[in-house]
Amino acid sequence: MQTTGRLRSQNAKTPSRLHSPGRRQHGYLYRHRTNPQRPKRCPRIPPHQPPLDCPICDRGGECPLQNNTLAYGPSTSRFIEVKRHLPKAYPLSQYVTLDLERCIQCGRCVRFTEEISGDAQLAFRFRGAEMQPSTFQLTDFESKFSGNVIEICPVGALTSARYRFRARPWDLETKPGLCTVTPCGTNIWFDYRGSKFIRINGRTNEAVNEEWTADRCKFGHDFYNDPPASLRQTSE
Ligand code: SF4
Numbered sequence: 300m301q302t303t304g305r306l307r308s309q310n311a312k313t314p315s316r317l318h319s320p321g322r323r324q325h326g327y328l329y330r331h332r333t334n335p336q337r338p339k340r341c342p343r344i345p346p347h348q349p350p351l352d353c354p355i356c357d358r359g360g361e362c363p364l365q366n367n368t369l370a371y372g373p374s375t376s377r378f379i380e381v382k383r384h385l386p387k388a389y390p391l392s393q394y395v396t397l398d399l400e401r402c403i404q405c406g407r408c409v410r411f412t413e414e415i416s417g418d419a420q421l422a423f424r425f426r427g428a429e430m431q432p433s434t435f436q437l438t439d440f441e442s443k444f445s446g447n448v449i450e451i452c453p454v455g456a457l458t459s460a461r462y463r464f465r466a467r468p469w470d471l472e473t474k475p476g477l478c479t480v481t482p483c484g485t486n487i488w489f490d491y492r493g494s495k496f497i498r499i500n501g502r503t504n505e506a507v508n509e510e511w512t513a514d515r516c517k518f519g520h521d522f523y524n525d526p527p528a529s530l531r532q533t534s535e
Pocket residue numbers: 401402403404405406407408409432451452453454456457
């Protein structure tokens with residue numbers, strides 16, 4: 300309320316900086332829904348990190364950012380500045396790959412390691428536009444639950460090293476299942492294409508695993524794609 304009052308009193312004397320033609324041209328203001336001439340007092344910060352990677356991003360087809368852009372975004376980008384260029388496909392661990400250009404600095408992955416897995420493996424380095432998630436001292440992301448950050452990352456910044464470029468979400472069929480590797484009966488979604496097992500995602504069951512999976516469960520089912528031992532012996 301105080302901020303609104305201050306802006307109002309400023310506007311009575313001099314135009315707010317937000318009303319300068321340059322700012323308006325770059326779309327820093329939300330437009331009022333019924334009266335486009337009346338801008339709301341709400342600065343809009345154009346996201347300058349995410350590149351237009353949708354066609355080549357593993358998250359394409361199941362990305363909240365892509366869905367929101369499709370539903371509410373303009374048909375063309377209003378961002379005219381040069382986007383940042385940062386390392387792509389940086390291996391955080393043997394399971395998790397980080398694409399720094401796509402990170403929108405939401406902090407979900409950092410909060411997961413602090414509040415859910417409890418190992419506090421990830422933290423933000425640097426500040427402002429340069430802020431990026433990483434491990435302390437750039438060591439490997441060693442967590443028994445690291446695969447969950449792939450699922451909770453709202454963009455394609457954290458992707459699975461095993462799943463990368465193996466399939467698109469619309470290629471996959473999915474079935475509910477139970478993990479057969481860990482003894483706790485983790486509830487999972489079992490994604491497959493044709494006769495090939497592709498990936499495992501957590502399935503919510505508040506009484507058992509909530510919505511999380513251990514790495515042993517998430518990445519421990521590759522043996523499904525091995526031919527049965529009897530067939531292997533025959534071919535040898
Ligand atoms: S969850 Fe994804 S977008 Fe959010 S801070 Fe982590 S890497 Fe960046």
